[in-house]
Amino acid sequence: MIGLQHYLILSALLFCIGLVGAVAKRNAIAVLMGVELMLNAVNLNLVAFDRFGSHAAPLGQAFAVFIIAVAAAEVAVGLAIILTLYRRRANTSVDDLDSLKG
Amino acid sequence: MLQTVLFYIYALIIVVSALAMVLSRNLVHSALFMAAAFLGMAFIYLLLQADYVAVVQILVYVGAVSVLFVFGVMLTKRARMEDTNRFNRYGVIAVFVGLALFALLVRAITVSGTVTAHAAVAADAVAKAAGSAAGSDPTPSGSAVSISGLLLGEMALPLEASGLLLLAALTGAIALGRSGSKPS
Numbered sequence: 001m002i003g004l005q006h007y008l009i010l011s012a013l014l015f016c017i018g019l020v021g022a023v024a025k026r027n028a029i030a031v032l033m034g035v036e037l038m039l040n041a042v043n044l045n046l047v048a049f050d051r052f053g054s055h056a057a058p059l060g061q062a063f064a065v066f067i068i069a070v071a072a073a074e075v076a077v078g079l080a081i082i083l084t085l086y087r088r089r090a091n092t093s094v095d096d097l098d099s100l101k102g
Numbered sequence: 103m104l105q106t107v108l109f110y111i112y113a114l115i116i117v118v119s120a121l122a123m124v125l126s127r128n129l130v131h132s133a134l135f136m137a138a139a140f141l142g143m144a145f146i147y148l149l150l151q152a153d154y155v156a157v158v159q160i161l162v163y164v165g166a167v168s169v170l171f172v173f174g175v176m177l178t179k180r181a182r183m184e185d186t187n188r189f190n191r192y193g194v195i196a197v198f199v200g201l202a203l204f205a206l207l208v209r210a211i212t213v214s215g216t217v218t219a220h221a222a223v224a225a226d227a228v229a230k231a232a233g234s235a236a237g238s239d240p241t242p243s244g245s246a247v248s249i250s251g252l253l254l255g256e257m258a259l260p261l262e263a264s265g266l267l268l269l270a271a272l273t274g275a276i277a278l279g280r281s282g283s284k285p286s
Contacts, residue, residue, distance in 0.1 A: 001106065002105055002106050002109045002149075005211055005212065006109060006113075007146070007150070008207075008211045009207075009208055009211055010113050010116070010117070010146070012204055012207035012208060012211065013117060013204060014116065014117070014120055014139075015203075015207075016200040016201070016203050016204040016207075017117070017120045017121060017123075017124055017200070018120070018124075019196070019199070019200050019203065020124055020196045020197055020199075020200040021123065021124040023192060023196040023199070023200075024189050024190060024192050024193045024195075024196030024197065025124075025187065025188075025189065025190065026187075026188050026189065026190040027129060027187050027188075029129060029171065029174050029175060029178065030129065030132060030187050032171075033123060033132060033133070033136050033171065034124065036136070036163075036167065037120055037123070037136070037139065040139075040140065040143055040163070043143075043155070043159075044143060044146060044147075047147055047150050047152045047155055048150060050150075050152070051150045051151060051152065057248065057252050057256075058152070058245055058248050058249045058252060059252070061152050061154065061155050061245060061249050062249060062252050062253055062257055064152075064155050065154075065155060065158055065249070065253070066260065066264055068155075068158055068159065068162050068163070069162075069264045069267070069268060070264065070267065071162075071167070072162055072166060072167060072268070073267055073268050073270075073271030073272075074271070075167050075170055075171070076170065076271050076272055076275040077271050077274055077275050077278070079170055079171070079173070079174040079275070080274070080275035080276075080278035080279050081278060082174060082178065083174065083177055083178065083278075083279060084278050084279070086177070086178040092178050094190070095190050095191075
């Protein structure tokens with residue numbers, strides 16, 4: 001019998017894998033992929049709570065749809081920033097983007 | 103019982119794809135594994151009876167976001183693709199932090215087990231009652247009916263706001279892409 005806990009643990013595992021990808025990668029595109037995986041884990045949490053909760057209206061699914069929309073906007077802007085960076089510096093490594101460092 | 107087997111198959115696909123996405127040293131392989139993980143998530147949503155979210159997941163993530171990432175990889179091309187996706191110097195610390203956070207979350211989830219067990223029993227009772235009620239009604243009912251009523255009724259204003267956000271984000275992306283062509 002698959003309960004809420006199974007989905008929550010799967011979601012926690014995905015979130016942690018995404019966190020490692022977002023923190024430990026050198027390429028900015030890979031960092032963005034890790035962030036997307038974390039957003040997906042949050043969506044899984046919302047939909048699972050919606051399925052096992054007692055609320056009649058699918059509020060969790062509605063929140064998941066909004067998160068998907070915001071994530072799509074984030075990917076579009078993030079990739080545009082990365083492309084602009086690549087055009088200026090021929091490099092997408094986040095370790096080299098330290099021009100704000102004093 | 104079928105649901106249990108399907109859950110573990112999909113969970114295995116998702117976790118293996120996600121790990122391969124993070125550990126792969128080739129950025130193109132990472133993008134493909136990311137698409138596979140998103141597709142597995144859509145099947146998990148179907149198991150959770152959220153068919154509308156599953157379809158949106160396939161349309162937006164597998165269809166649009168993955169293609170956008172592949173475009174991003176292609177446009178920031180290197181001479182050789184093999185070594186484009188390395189770990190930075192915080193790799194060991196990041197893996198440690200990820201494992202510690204996962205252990206903490208699993209502990210929190212398993213400790214609160216009694217509450218979720220009650221919730222699952224209640225949800226099953228609700229589903230059973232709904233099933234017996236729907237037995238006399240031959241029209242098929244998915245989650246799209248109730249979620250569209252919610253989105254266009256109670257949440258109409260947030261829905262319009264998210265549309266405005268998407269418009270602003272796409273305009274911003276176009277503006278960024280244009281101004282980058284001639285550095286000032």
